[in-house]
Amino acid sequence: MRMNRKVNRKEGYRRGLFFAALVPVFALLLYGHVFAAGSGEARELEEVVIGFQTIPNGEIVAKALGWHEESLGVPIRWVQFNSGSELNAAVAAGSVHMGLGGSSTTVSAIVQGVPAEVIWIYNIIGENEALVVREGSEVEAVEDLVAKRAAAPFGATTHYHLLAALRLFDVDPEDLTIMDLSPSDMLAAWQRGDIDAGFVWEPTLAAMLEHGGEVLITSREIAEHGFLTGDIGIAHTRFAARHPEIVVEYLRNQMQAVELIRSDPEAAAEAIAGEFGLSQHEALRQMSSLIFLDGDEQLGAAYLGTPDTPGGLAEVFLETAQFLEEQGTIREAPNLQTFQDAINPSFLQQAIDEQKR
């Protein structure tokens, strides 16, 4: 009996040692995985992974017309995201090389140290995001929201704009109930009458308006008061450093898409309609609620700026960060320099230079 027990003990120790030895192996694997992620280290780049969202902008035009597939020289994998925060996690893990996130979530990515840089502004948000209230209800101004129930997807640009609207009209957010609802859940809650107001984007916006809603304030109006929001293009830092030519080519396609939207909106809307299963008319309506900037405009002082003179987008980001800090979502807003460092207009500059040559 006693001998047996001794043997068992010994075996136990051996097994323990074996598992103890496994721990560093796993740690090494994890370490290797994280560091190999984001780009193909020494190996060939097999594919470019692009994260997109269902926003009727130039990216969808380029996707529908197959421009990236044609010109990037590498197979493209498209991954759809429902929010910028999901995209951030995917970029942080190195699973997505380039993608679209809202400005609020891009700010949290920069603040939390996601290895990504800003390379493009797909669009500035205009009337495609709006605060909807019930038609004929007593809510006629933002001030009337006191004691009501308003919804927004937390962390999204509309959440930021809901809080910004409250501040613009001196309403304490504590005086109303603000609920965290994704667009689809918001629509369900709206139809049941569970909420009095919702700040949301297309196509849920159109659906809410259809079901007895009216627009109280749009993102364009809030942006005019200095709270700018937009859909931002980010690239994984290491990927961009290793394959600048792909990023430049990608941006050239984006510029071409903006050109098409401006010169022939019907054709652009047709392409978007096909991707989203909308009528061309509806696609055109949704598309024209966005504000598009061409490459030269983005290099201007108000937006990305040039590699030598940082643009105003960094300040917009800083203000957003300070706002998020007050809301307690991020611990500490970093300084302006952090945001200027995270914005990299050099790829866009190069794309424009090559085009002009």
Next chain:
Amino acid sequence: MQLRTKGSRQPKRVSVLGQTPQKNGHLRWSQGLIGIGLVVALWALIAHLEVLPELFVPRPSSVLRAFAEVTATGYRGGTLFQHVGRSMSRLLSGFVLAALTAIPLGMVMGFSHTARRVLDPLIELYRPLPPLAYYTLLIVWMGIGEASKIALLYLAAVPPITIATMSGVAALNQQRVETAYALGAAKRQVLWHVAFPSCLPDIFTGLRVGIGFAYTTLVSSEIVAAAQGVGWMVLDAGRFLRTDIIFVGIIVMSITGWGLDRFIRIVEHYVVPWKGQG
């Protein structure tokens, strides 16, 4: 493995892993802590060497700081205790409702063949459903308030409790029942004083599994329209990539989950002290 020794000593029970169970509870405890200690040490080491960015593996000190922060000043509209409290009230409401309905249901299904034939397929079909699959339906039916959240947790807890109760009835010792009848007990008395207590060990197993199911559903239930709750806190922190808060939430959830299970086991120990002794 089992060596008979001379004398009247009973052979020692040998566990599956081939190790003799320790008599000393404290020793077992300390062994359990070794595993946790190793993981924590590895975590501290990775953090100390700074091989991974803070985003991937927040330092233990950051997590402690985040813990102090959410305990004292709170995370977005509630302190940690309020978040945990809100989640617990949802969980326990769902669980208590489930226990109150599923135990009688399981008894009925155990005793009545008709009831079992009618209801069993229903339970078997909805049991494997992932709760998120039908959550939107619950929201459309019951709204975005507490009702739909509690309903989701309730539905998660019902099947294991029902099935365990039913199998408890099925395994009922018929001799015991017949003896009671022979001694002149009425049907109701047999049910209350013989059948029900005999099923209790199985019911408790069901309760433990049920609260476990409900607990794993907790985070899902707080996806929609919550502004408080420990599951919501983790989800919300995820949106802003606050990995330090996520760590705090996960650690707190695993301790509370373990505590709940422990609690039921302690209750079980007092209510059915005969469990596992035939």
